[in-house]
Amino acid sequence: MKYVVKGYDAVIYGMAALAAFLMAAMMVTICLDVLLRNLGYQSSAHFFTFTEYALLMIPCMGAPWLVREKGHIYVELLLMSLGERLRARMTVGIGLVCVALCLVLAWYGFDITWQNFAQNEKDVRSLDMPRWMVVMWIPVGFFLMAVEFARYLWRRENFLAPLQDIA
Template sequence: MRLLIRAYDLLVAAMALVAALTLVWLMVAVVASVAMRNLGMQPFAWLFTSTEYGLLYMTMLGAPWLVRERGHVHIELVTAALPGRARRFVSRAIAALCVLVCAILAWYGLELFLTNIERNDYDVRAYFYPRWLLTITFPISFSVMAIEFARFVAGAELLHSGEAGIHE
């Protein structure tokens, strides 16, 4: 079991690393594109397309790590006003709702991914890019996010700290 947990933790870390590297690529691509335009050159078509793909990959692959670290945006005004027992209940209920939403999105993402493979869909702009390479991120990321939210449902830690305001 420890090996499985370790492999899962490495998966979440690897997804976050790919998201971080994608962010670096986005910075390089945007700077290169702007520099080329300012020099009177036409930026490469693939440069723009790769930034669009990068935004999707960065968002989807980085989201599970953000859930784990509680780095997503949420407001704790209500949970901060609740007494301890009620706060724990509300926090776990919200996390359970998030598990349900992520599971539904993972399911539909899997259907979309399988449809793209079945139809042999391509995104045709600067180059032919198999659409399934884009949509594979949906079932993977939403499934991992469902697991991460489930850890807040059943684990010792809560999704909400119960402290309103900025605490960093």
């Protein structure tokens, strides 16, 4: 079991690192595109396609890590007005809703990905790519977010960042 957890952790951190790399590569690509255009050269059509794909992949790859690090945002106004016991119950309820929503979106994303794979759909842009390879990160990301929220619930750990006191 220890190796499964280590492997899972490696997947989460690896996807986050890949998302960070894609974000940096996207920035370089956009800067290069602007530079080439300003110098009067024709930029590559692949720049735009790469940026579109990266804009889908980055949040899907980085979100599970963000949940793990309690980096997601939430409105704490209601939670701060509740007592400790009710706040704990509300947090569990929110966690259950998060798991359920992530699983529903993962299932729907898997269904779309599978249909694209089975029908051999292509995403035709400056470069032809099987569409399932583009959208597969949606079910992967949402499934791993569901796992992260479920881990917090299983450990009875608060998945929200500490509440801030109003000064």
